[in-house]
Amino acid sequence: MPKFLLSLIFICASTFMWAQDSQQEKLEQRKAQIQQEIRDNEKMLQSVKKQEKSAVNVFMIQANKIKLKEKLINTTARQEKLLSNDMYINQVQVNKLKKELAVLKADYAKMILKSYKSRSEQSRAMFILSSESFLQAYKRAQYLKQYTNFRKNQGLEIQSKTAQLVDFNVKLDGQRQVKKKIIAENQKEKQSLEIEKKEQQKLVNALKKDKNKIIADTRNKQAEAKRIDRQIDRLIREAIAEANRKAAAERAKENPGSTASSAAVSSSKIALTPEGKILAADFKANRGKLPWPVEKGFISLGYGDQPHPLHPSITVHNSGVEITTEQGATARAVFEGEVSSVIVLSPINRAVMIQHGDYFTVYQNLSQVFVSKGEKVSIKQSIGKVRTSGDTGKTIIKFLILQNTSNNNPEGWLQNR
Numbered sequence: 001m002p003k004f005l006l007s008l009i010f011i012c013a014s015t016f017m018w019a020q021d022s023q024q025e026k027l028e029q030r031k032a033q034i035q036q037e038i039r040d041n042e043k044m045l046q047s048v049k050k051q052e053k054s055a056v057n058v059f060m061i062q063a064n065k066i067k068l069k070e071k072l073i074n075t076t077a078r079q080e081k082l083l084s085n086d087m088y089i090n091q092v093q094v095n096k097l098k099k100e101l102a103v104l105k106a107d108y109a110k111m112i113l114k115s116y117k118s119r120s121e122q123s124r125a126m127f128i129l130s131s132e133s134f135l136q137a138y139k140r141a142q143y144l145k146q147y148t149n150f151r152k153n154q155g156l157e158i159q160s161k162t163a164q165l166v167d168f169n170v171k172l173d174g175q176r177q178v179k180k181k182i183i184a185e186n187q188k189e190k191q192s193l194e195i196e197k198k199e200q201q202k203l204v205n206a207l208k209k210d211k212n213k214i215i216a217d218t219r220n221k222q223a224e225a226k227r228i229d230r231q232i233d234r235l236i237r238e239a240i241a242e243a244n245r246k247a248a249a250e251r252a253k254e255n256p257g258s259t260a261s262s263a264a265v266s267s268s269k270i271a272l273t274p275e276g277k278i279l280a281a282d283f284k285a286n287r288g289k290l291p292w293p294v295e296k297g298f299i300s301l302g303y304g305d306q307p308h309p310l311h312p313s314i315t316v317h318n319s320g321v322e323i324t325t326e327q328g329a330t331a332r333a334v335f336e337g338e339v340s341s342v343i344v345l346s347p348i349n350r351a352v353m354i355q356h357g358d359y360f361t362v363y364q365n366l367s368q369v370f371v372s373k374g375e376k377v378s379i380k381q382s383i384g385k386v387r388t389s390g391d392t393g394k395t396i397i398k399f400l401i402l403q404n405t406s407n408n409n410p411e412g413w414l415q416n417r
Contacts, residue, residue, distance in 0.1 A: 023082055040296050040326070061324060062200050064298045069193045076186045080179060087175045097165045218314055228345055228364065229319050235353060236360055236405055239340045241267040269404045270358040280357025283335050290334040290413050291380055293363055293399045297325035300396065303409040320362070320400035321410045327395045329386045331363045333377045334399075334414070342369050352383050364398035 244266055272280060301322035308314035337356040344350055351364040354377060366384035371377060388395040401408040 059200070061300075062196065064300065064324070066193065066196050066200060068298075069189055069196060073186060073189050073193065076182055076189065080182045080186065083175060083179050083182065087179070094165065094168045097168065101162065101165060215314060218308060218316060222317065225317070225319070228351075231343065231345070232351070232353070232362055232400070233405060235341050235343065236402060237267040239353075239355065239360075240270050240404060244271050247271050247273060272358055276357045278357075279337065280359055283337075283356040283359045286335065287413050289415055291332070292323070292414055293331055293334055293361075294323055294325040294329045294386060294397055295332070296329065297323040297397075299411065300324040303407075303411060319407050320364075320398050322396050322398050325386055325395050325397060327388050329395060329397070330382045331366055331384045331386050331397055333379060333381045333383055334361055336376075336378050337361070339371050339373050339375045339377060339383075342371070342373055349387060350384065354383075358404055360400075360402045362398075362400035362402070364400070365396055 299321050301318050303318055303321050306316045308316055333354055335356050337354040340355040341353040350366045350369050352369055354361050365387050367387035368385040371383045386395055386397045399410050401410045401413055
């Protein structure tokens with residue numbers, strides 16, 4: 001096989017192996033992240049169980065734990081598959097090196113035997129002296145020199161190939177041990193998952209007895225959520241109208257003869273200033289990369305119309321996402337902007353609305369607020385303390401993203417976890 005083709009195959013294999021290592025490293029990081037989320041989830045679950053406030057909350061946290069374990073099993077399975085592919089490539093290299101080494105050793109043995117038969121200095125001298133001309137004698141001397149160097153290089157190549165073979169065998173042995181460990185971990189997680197599912201089913205069976213109470217509670221909460229959504233919509237429209245009035249007044253100052261200021265002021269769409277356009281564009285550019293509004297937690301209720309986790313026949317509407325977090329958690333701004341409103345929803349429940357150009361983020365269910373209206377905030381700045389319900393023991397923040405008055409699904413904006 002031509003050397004160029006061999007080099008090309010080696011480069012391709014090396015590149016593929018580097019890519020495999022990179023993917024393996026990412027999977028290992030993801031696995032560590034999921035394991036940390038499972039530990040955080042277990043901490044929340046134990047806290048809720050101690051309070052014994054709401055079996056529904058226990059169910060929600062346990063359901064998330066099951067999802068995380070399923071993710072962990074899938075990630076570990078991908079690791080195993082990637083490692084198997086890597087081991088296959090290494091085994092191919094080992095087989096290739098063994099064949100090359102066998103050929104090199106056979107050729108070297110023939111050279112040594114030939115050299116042994118003509119080993120005397122006298123026969124070498126006679127080989128040169130028997131030349132018919134000086135030029136032929138010179139060529140014969142050069143040939144002998146090249147032959148000696150070639151034999152030396154063959155020996156060095158055999159040493160190099162042998163060392164490579166040893167390295168690949170060591171790597172393969174290490175990979176076999178890692179694969180064995182990954183398979184054992186996966187099996188352990190599967191057994192743990194089965195136990196979690198059985199506990200979950202027991203809880204579901206117990207909660208079926210309280211169906212009427214759960215349905216009544218759900219309806220009350222839905223009515224409360226609609227009332228809050230109407231209040232937020234009103235405040236956003238007021239903020240939009242106020243911003244548009246200010247913009248119209250500025251334009252009137254710049255153009256005194258203009259009739260634009262007397263035109264009807266929109267309360268559904270902001271007329272962005274140049275600075276507002278930049279901020280809105282930056283916010284939009286970070287779609288899928290925004291930090292979560294709390295450091296730890298999981299989405300316990302998604303956006304839009306969702307089936308009730310215990311009774312799928314009941315539909316629950318959500319204008320944002322509900323994130324269950326740990327007790328004492330701090331809410332934080334997901335992007336820089338200006339506090340548009342601090343809303344008192346009840347004596348123990350507050351919300352913060354932050355404007356980012358023509359986008360708004362809303363943080364509901366806060367027991368304390370650390371910012372005030374008109375204040376500029378930075379990304380990840382603490383804006384309040386998430387409230388823990390005295391009735392259920394839940395610590396949940398409701399998070400909304402709107403463009404003007406249109407709700408967006410926050411899950412598409414937040415970083416994947």
